[in-house]
Amino acid sequence: MSSESRTAVVIPAAGRGVRLGPGAPKALRALNGTPILIHAVRAMAASRAVSLVIVVAPPDGAPEVKTLLDDHALPERTDFLVVPGGDSRQESVRAGLDALPPGIDIVLVHDAARPLVPVDTVDGVIAAVREGAPAVVPALPLTDTVKQVEPAAAPGDAEPVVATPERARLRAVQTPQGFDRATLVRAHETVTDNVTDDASMVEQLGLPVVVVPGHEEAFKVTRPLDLLLAEAVLARRRANDGF
Ligand SMILES: Nc1ccn([C@@H]2O[C@H](COP(=O)(O)OP(=O)(O)OP(=O)(O)O)[C@@H](O)[C@H]2O)c(=O)n1
Numbered sequence: 001m002s003s004e005s006r007t008a009v010v011i012p013a014a015g016r017g018v019r020l021g022p023g024a025p026k027a028l029r030a031l032n033g034t035p036i037l038i039h040a041v042r043a044m045a046a047s048r049a050v051s052l053v054i055v056v057a058p059p060d061g062a063p064e065v066k067t068l069l070d071d072h073a074l075p076e077r078t079d080f081l082v083v084p085g086g087d088s089r090q091e092s093v094r095a096g097l098d099a100l101p102p103g104i105d106i107v108l109v110h111d112a113a114r115p116l117v118p119v120d121t122v123d124g125v126i127a128a129v130r131e132g133a134p135a136v137v138p139a140l141p142l143t144d145t146v147k148q149v150e151p152a153a154a155p156g157d158a159e160p161v162v163a164t165p166e167r168a169r170l171r172a173v174q175t176p177q178g179f180d181r182a183t184l185v186r187a188h189e190t191v192t193d194n195v196t197d198d199a200s201m202v203e204q205l206g207l208p209v210v211v212v213p214g215h216e217e218a219f220k221v222t223r224p225l226d227l228l229l230a231e232a233v234l235a236r237r238r239a240n241d242g243f
């Protein structure tokens with residue numbers, strides 16, 4: 001894969017955001033007055049390597065998302081497409097892949113719910129795919145110890161611990177995850193299990209997946225506390241820009 005390779009990003013943004021609590025679909029909720037999705041789109045378009053961003057909107061929300069993109073300032077060098085999503089993240093990513101035009105060699109998949117990922121992380125993922133890795137994930141070491149349990153028989157029951165994986169070998173995986181296009185398309189055509197990220201589909205094909213450094217600001221806005229943290233990160237960025 002050369003430095004001439006063209007890169008597109010698929011942004012799944014069709015989730016409801018149930019864990020964030022009642023309200024509009026998560027990607028459309030405000031973070032510092034601007035929809036979370038717009039922050040995520042800008043984070044991807046900040047990379048000069050990205051020529052196309054495909055936003056996967058809530059199933060009945062594509063016209064609203066198109067209007068949202070038109071109403072916010074975005075880099076002119078980047079093209080934008082909006083397609084309707086599906087019932088699961090996997091279906092939504094697949095809808096985005098179906099909309100890829102010819103001439104794209106590298107595809108990134110980035111959660112709308114990770115609006116603050118720095119551009120250096122995006123560029124690091126793209127560089128690793130360009131260097132020949134078919135699948136690349138940004139990730140961080142864990143700070144908590146992790147226990148594998150036997151899930152509770154009834155809500156509230158104690159859960160027996162089965163194992164304690166060696167923490168030093170575990171990584172918490174973020175997005176954007178980057179792929180050689182043909183590999184990601186094949187993974188989505190082949191793997192039918194419900195999985196929680198795209199890289200694990202490539203693992204199921206028996207192909208190598210590599211980890212590059214993630215970033216603490218690439219966290220996923222999942223619960224209400226994450227939204228508070230995201231506001232605080234933006235406030236810190238504004239304060240730093242002021243100096
Ligand atoms: N049917 C779905 C479900 C999720 N996503 C997207 O996948 C990303 C990661 O999902 P998550 O953070 O779990 O978002 P939600 O599914 O919205 O959250 P929840 O599980 O709390 O409802 C989000 O950008 C979300 O919009 C999607 O495009 N289509």
Ligand SMILES: C[C@](O)(CO)[C@H](O)COP(=O)(O)O
Pocket residue numbers: 089111172173174175196197198220
């Ligand atoms: C893809 C992901 O962000 C990697 O950590 C994560 O698996 C998405 O999980 P979610 O439950 O759909 O938010």
